[in-house]
Amino acid sequence: MAGLNQNGAEKRKGLLGWLDHRLGLYKPLKDAAEHPTPANNASWFYVFGSAATVLLMLQVVTGILLGLIYSPSASNAWGSLQLLNHTIPLGWYVRALHGWGSNFMVAIVLIHLVQVFLFGSYKYPRELTWMVGVVLLLLTLGMAFTGQVLRFDQDAYWGLGIGASIMSRVPFVGGSLVHLLLGGPIIGAATLSRFFDLHVFIIPGILLGGVALHIWMTLRHGVSDWPMPGRIVRKETYEREYHELTQKTGIPFVPDAAWKDAVFAVAIVLSVMACAFYFGPIGPGGPPDPTIIQTAPRPDTPFLWIFSLLSLLPAELETPFILVAPVLAIGAMLLLPLFAAEGERHWARRPIAVLSVSVIAVVFGLLTHYGSTTPWSPVMNAWSGDPIPVEYLHDRTPLELRGALVLQYKQCRDCHALGGVGGKRGPALDTIATRMTEDQIIRQVLQGGGNMPAYGNSLNPSETKALVKFLLTLRGENQPPAIDASRDVGIKPPVNPHPHK
């Protein structure tokens, strides 16, 4: 070993020695990299945090490259994205890398969070590491949302409108929050500029600082050991036990544990490259012109579940839910390690934790699925684009055929499917006559109800008559029509109340 100088740094010769004498970073960095870590955590389950960091670096590099061309002005942003996609050499590829890198980063950060939660790694003494991690997740989602705004297309424009409308629901300060969000009374130049500021300066600054803090704390407390059933975390004993485990089984983090991180990082970056290459850049969609209203705005995948939730919540619950639920959810995640700092770490001994993750995953998965299929939205062109199945038109009277025309022309198909084609907002009408009587259908059509608008004002009596007659033919083979049970009661002879007298 070379002799140590007064600062404890190894004396090295040449340019590197000259540099390190001035920087003094070689020794601390070497120590940090080679610190001993319990052999049992050199696992493929422990690679997600480093992968997220690698993706963050990829995002920083590609983001800076995009900044060379991107024009953060409401009038030019969309055009500059077209320029990147079609004119600038490899501009499409850098955009694709940035877009897919974003998707991967959100996914990896979520997986990292779930792994840490299921392994109980947030417990003592890593509570603050978890809290910073929660903030990093929120910042990552913030980057994803602001990035989606910078892709200044129709979806971005109307997405901002949704954001402003959510803000407007805050009591008392709603109007002020809308103006603060938009930078003015309408979505425009000031809006894009402030989201550019957020996406490029503010959130990345906090994010990079937070990542540094997160990694610093990971080094300070060591990577958590592999959880074992029955090995209980206690504040009095955990650090001593961890220290003993490290001394007994410790291996240098670099390279003995880190090679798996490195291999996974390669796999992830190659995956991003493959997605970027095969699927290409994400958007932009149509230009951000609010007078083009033939559009169905959708958020990016990480936010589809919110989109679904906003559609499925009952109207009267919506505002309280939007304003209170995020506070509770984020608060619960932040405070979790304070309330569960000790105890079992192994998932096999934490059934509620496993159940929570499963339920949340299923709920988010379903909401995301619905967000991508939007069964609640009318299919705006079903009435003009999807013909009524021919078998529903066979052997019908002229009046019934006229009713089929009314059904099509009055856009019933936008919400009601026939033969599996059409909107899914209302029930499919293929067997409607087995469920509703003539009177019930007339009432439902004219007065609406149960989330169906009333058509009394848009149907004249003959149209209503024809429509209902057609609907009454819609029942499967050999299925009886719905009957009004109360009518039978009225027709029957009165029952003798005292049959034995």
Add this chain to the structure above:
Amino acid sequence: MSEEPQNSQQAETNVTDGGQAAALHSRRAFLFKLSVAMNAAVGAVLAVPLVGYLFGPVTKRESGDWIDLGNLSEFPVGQTRLANFHSPVGRLGDGDTAKVACWVRRVAEKEVQVFAINCAHLGCPVRWFEQSKLFLCPCHGGAYYADGSRASGPPERGLFQYRVRLTGDSLYIHAGDMPTLSTEASCGSKPLVQIEPSEQAEGEMEGASTWQA
């Protein structure tokens, strides 16, 4: 580093120097605290206008303006048609985003309703379907009747309406803020059926602006 031997020498030779050093340290510590306090004061003075700049969009209330939507003959009686205008509060560099669309419903010869394009639920652009006489929202499935009242879906209220003024054959509306529910909280009455772009324009309201409350 070079001062060290001198200090220790002094400490050895003169006992009272220790008292002097302590006094000096106390003085320097006081001066440091004083300067920190001064920095805080200057920082606060510096921050006030910067925060004011940041919150400018909140404090500056745009009043909006009356916009000419064109000749009434472009909007036949009994029909609902899309109209576009340039936002009176648009700024340099807004590009296409300063354009605004709205639905004009000519109820009668001298009776017009002008609806905001933004769904009262979360602001998506509603589309008019002449055949079923409904406004439908593509985002979360809100539906409104021809008169703008809520038909079904997540919206809590009917479509936002612009203030309307008929001058001769010209149709004017008062436009400003992007319509949201934001005025509802302070207004307190539900459903709020009239967007309030400004208080100033309150007195100017004239002509026909119909609404069935």
